[in-house]
Amino acid sequence: MPRIGVLALQGDVREHARALEESGATAVSVRRPAELETVDGLVIPGGESTTMWKLADTFEMLEPLRLRIKDGMPAYGSCAGMIMLADRIEDGIEGQQTIGGIDMVVRRNAFGRQVDSFESDLSFAGASIHAVFIRAPWVESVGASVEVLATAEPGDRIVAVRQGPVLATSFHPELTGDVRVHEYFVNMVREL
Ligand code: GLN
Numbered sequence: 001m002p003r004i005g006v007l008a009l010q011g012d013v014r015e016h017a018r019a020l021e022e023s024g025a026t027a028v029s030v031r032r033p034a035e036l037e038t039v040d041g042l043v044i045p046g047g048e049s050t051t052m053w054k055l056a057d058t059f060e061m062l063e064p065l066r067l068r069i070k071d072g073m074p075a076y077g078s079c080a081g082m083i084m085l086a087d088r089i090e091d092g093i094e095g096q097q098t099i100g101g102i103d104m105v106v107r108r109n110a111f112g113r114q115v116d117s118f119e120s121d122l123s124f125a126g127a128s129i130h131a132v133f134i135r136a137p138w139v140e141s142v143g144a145s146v147e148v149l150a151t152a153e154p155g156d157r158i159v160a161v162r163q164g165p166v167l168a169t170s171f172h173p174e175l176t177g178d179v180r181v182h183e184y185f186v187n188m189v190r191e192l
Contacts (some may be wrong), residue, residue, distance in 0.1 A: 002189045005030035005039035006135040007065075009055040011047020011080060015174035016182075023182040025189070033064040041165075041189035043073035044081030046134065046172050049108065050093050059060055063098065074165040074192055076185040082168035083108055083137050086163040090140060101166040103143030110157070111170070124150045124160055124169075127180055131159070131171035138170055165192060 001024060005078065006016045008029035017027035030036050042065075044052075056062045069075055069085075077085040084099050085090075086106035111118070114136040119132050131152065139158035142148065150160035150169070159170035165188060172180035
């Protein structure tokens with residue numbers, strides 16, 4: 001069984017751990033570099049990216065996370081986690097850093113300017129799913145090696161992407177009880 005970490009600095013860690021376990025993985029909390037070393041893949045939860053960045057900096061996790069992702073560790077970020085996995089962000093706070101991993105520009109709180117939260121049915125990598133968006137970012141632009149896996153109204157915005165072993169969604173599949181996005185990620189980890 002793949003051993004998948006959930007970055008447990010802030011955010012909805014428990015919901016992701018449950019969805020991973022239901023998808024056939026062993027889920028463990030990751031807060032420190034030594035814990036990061038023990039996992040085959042990592043989920044970065046939804047929450048608040050500014051807080052997550054500051055805590056990752058305080059816990060001296062930013063560099064270890066960057067190194068493992070550069071090294072090819074599979075990672076999946078939802079919402080705030082998507083922001084953390086973006087190489088570049090718009091509408092971050094002063095000095096806000098990310099881990100990076102996907103060649104894209106993500107706009108923070110993008111849908112939130114129009115409507116704070118909403119739900120929408122969309123097609124994710126060919127599967128029809130119900131997606132929950134909460135003060136969600138969208139992907140403003142992607143580089144040539146990034147695959148777009150889902151778009152959403154309003155505006156046909158990019159809301160799910162993959163670049164090699166790194167996956168990100170604007171929405172929160174951990175909140176719906178439908179574990180197909182987590183299964184998709186667990187399969188990515190298995191394939192490596
Ligand atoms: N707006 C949040 C941020 O900037 C993300 C919201 C979420 O994860 N639900 O991190």
